[in-house]
Amino acid sequence: MKGRRLQLSGEIRLPEGIEAQDLTLSEGLVFWARLGAATWDDASAELTEAFEKSREASRNEDSIVYIVANDALLGRTGPADAMVAAGLVSAARTAAIEGWKKGWTANVVAFDDGHDPVLVLDRAVSLLEDGVVTGELVHIGPGHLGKALV
Amino acid sequence: MKGTVVVTGAARGIGRVIAETLRDTGPFSVVGVDIAPELALSEGIVPVQVDLTASDGPEAVKAGVEETGLPLLGVVNNAGITRDARLINMTDADFSSVLTVNLGAAFRLAESLSPLIAPGGAIVNIASRAYLGNFGQYNYSMSKGGLVGMTRALAIDLAPDVRVNAIAPGLIASEMSLAIPDEIREKMIAAIPLGRMGEPKEIAQAVWYLLSPQSSYITGHVLVVGGGRSLT
Numbered sequence: 274m275k276g277r278r279l280q281l282s283g284e285i286r287l288p289e290g291i292e293a294q295d296l297t298l299s300e301g302l303v304f305w306a307r308l309g310a311a312t313w314d315d316a317s318a319e320l321t322e323a324f325e326k327s328r329e330a331s332r333n334e335d336s337i338v339y340i341v342a343n344d345a346l347l348g349r350t351g352p353a354d355a356m357v358a359a360g361l362v363s364a365a366r367t368a369a370i371e372g373w374k375k376g377w378t379a380n381v382v383a384f385d386d387g388h389d390p391v392l393v394l395d396r397a398v399s400l401l402e403d404g405v406v407t408g409e410l411v412h413i414g415p416g417h418l419g420k421a422l423v
Numbered sequence: 424m425k426g427t428v429v430v431t432g433a434a435r436g437i438g439r440v441i442a443e444t445l446r447d448t449g450p451f452s453v454v455g456v457d458i459a460p461e462l463a464l465s466e467g468i469v470p471v472q473v474d475l476t477a478s479d480g481p482e483a484v485k486a487g488v489e490e491t492g493l494p495l496l497g498v499v500n501n502a503g504i505t506r507d508a509r510l511i512n513m514t515d516a517d518f519s520s521v522l523t524v525n526l527g528a529a530f531r532l533a534e535s536l537s538p539l540i541a542p543g544g545a546i547v548n549i550a551s552r553a554y555l556g557n558f559g560q561y562n563y564s565m566s567k568g569g570l571v572g573m574t575r576a577l578a579i580d581l582a583p584d585v586r587v588n589a590i591a592p593g594l595i596a597s598e599m600s601l602a603i604p605d606e607i608r609e610k611m612i613a614a615i616p617l618g619r620m621g622e623p624k625e626i627a628q629a630v631w632y633l634l635s636p637q638s639s640y641i642t643g644h645v646l647v648v649g650g651g652r653s654l655t
Contacts, residue, residue, distance in 0.1 A: 313527045317519075320565060324518050327561075331511045348575030348643070352533075355572035356526060359554075363568020366556025371509055408556060421643070 301377075301401040302330040303394065305340040306361060310353035319357045320364075327368060327379075336372070336404070337379040338397040339365055343416040346383050358383070362410055369408030378407035385414025425450040426496030426541060427488050428634060431475060431532065433468065434459035436597040437549070437623045438501040442468050444627035445634070451496065454487040475502060475528035481535035494541040497634045500529035500570070501549040503563075505599060510561040518562045525566035530573060537577070542584040547633045548574050549626070552593045552649045567591070571645055578643030586642040588633045593649020596620045616651035 304323050310316045323339065330337050344350050345358035361381060368379035380400045384393045393413055400406060428445050432438035433455030442455045446467050455468040456475065463470050471487035473480050488495050503525045506517040533546060540546070553560050554567040571589055578587040594600050594611050600620060603611070612620060629648050632638050647653055 313530050316530070316569070317522060317527060320522060320569070321519065324513075324561070324565070325515075328510055328513060331509075346572070348572065348577075348579050350576075352530065352573045352576035352580065355576035356530065356569035357572070359572025359575070360526070360565040360569035363554045363556065363571070364561055364565035367553075367558070367561045367564040368510055370556050370558045371511070371561070 300333075301336040301338070302326050303338050303340065303397045303401065304361075306342070306345070306357050308342050308345060308350060308354055310357055311351065312353060316353040316356045320360050323361060323364070327364070331368065331372065331377070334372075334375050334377050336377045336401045337365065337368055338400050339381045340393060340397055341381060341383050343383045343385050343412065343414065347416070347420055365410075366408045373407060376404070378404060380406060380408065381410045383410060383412050383417065385412075385416040388413055424494070424496070424541075424543070425452065426494045426544070427452045427454055427491045428497035428499060429454045429456060429484055429488060429495070429532075429536065430499040430501060431456045431528070432502030433457050433465065434461050436599065437592065437595060437626050439465060440623035441499055441501060441627040441630050444624065445499075445631060448631055451634075452491045452493050454484065454491065456484055456487070457502070475532060476523050480528065481532050484532060484536065485539070488536075488539065494544075495536065495539045496541055496544040498533060498536050498540065498546045499549065499630055499634075500532060500546070502528060503549065503551075503566075505560070505563050507559045507563070509559055513561055521562040522566050522569075525563065526569040526573075529570060533573070533577060537581055537585065540581075540585045543636070543639075544584075545586040545588070545634050545638075546577060546581075547630050548587070548589040549630075550574075550589045550591045550645065552591045552647060552653060554591060554645075555653060574645065575643050582642060586633075586638070588638070588641060588643065589645045590626060590629050590633070591645055591647045591649065592621065592626050593647070593652045594620045595626060596622055611652075614652055614655050615649070616655060619650065621648060621650055
């Protein structure tokens with residue numbers, strides 16, 4: 274495993290291939306959005322799970338990080354994936370507004386295809402622990418450069 | 424070329440003004456879709472009274488388009504609701520109803536109608552400035568952000584024949600914004616550089632532009648129509 278060892282005790286949902294026991298984070302929610310949504314039911318299920326876990330995190334005053342694929346955010350993997358990725362970015366911005374005065378943050382990490390998942394998680398954990406950066410969309414890789422993302 | 428445009432949420436508020444503006448400005452025949460019965464009040468608009476979240480919703484809209492006997496040139500996904508609450512207090516019903524109406528119905532309608540749109544046609548999704556984040560609107564903000572994502576993906580998928588864009592209205596004088604307590608609304612207006620709420624007609628004009636050949640090289644764009652509020 275590259276990079277620092279991550280400590281996990283908060284809520285985390287990972288893609289296949291990453292062993293949760295290798296990871297630890299102090300407190301908070303990391304929600305890694307699945308790719309491959311094709312229907313409204315797929316997208317709705319994903320966004321609903323993110324909402325339920327985020328509501329729980331907000332009740333615990335825990336910070337939130339959503340992880341999305343940059344290709345999905347740019348609309349390159351179809352409308353259902355794009356709805357999930359962009360929906361999570363907007364939700365994180367609103368959560369960030371609501372959490373700020375309570376001392377918790379909400380951010381999004383968008384990664385280019387091919388990056389080591391542990392590196393992506395490491396960045397997510399950094400944002401959880403940071404406590405100051407909030408409402409941000411942090412890119413891993415250059416895939417967003419020259420693209421119209423707001 | 425005269426053609427048909429479908430407008431959802433056409434019974435009231437911004438949607439009604441969009442439908443009437445497109446009818447009056449042309450060259451469009453307008454199919455107005457809404458769950459509300461007062462839809463029939465707009466003259467010259469083919470009414471389709473249907474629940475777009477129901478499984479047969481898109482089929483009913485298709486039938487309305489066929490009734491016009493004209494090619495389908497555009498779809499305006501405008502229908503939307505709010506159920507505001509802080510994330511910490513938001514109920515499952517608050518969340519799912521907003522997501523289903525604002526995003527699910529738009530997705531299913533676009534999926535169903537996009538194969539019917541004639542080359543040169545366009546889809547316009549009415550998002551909201553809230554996609555940039557807004558207190559008490561986790562559900563609404565997510566749904567409108569989702570619409571922006573859908574806009575990007577469909578702009579890629581449907582090119583080069585059909586353009587897909589979104590409009591993000593700011594504070595517009597509609598039933599939705601007039602329900603905001605006066606004191607809060609006045610504070611919101613004070614943060615708008617242009618110093619006033621927008622009028623529904625100003626959204627309708629932007630919709631007309633994005634449907635018309637005047638915007639023939641614009642796709643995948645989010646046009647914020649908000650009096651500059653995102654600047655302050």
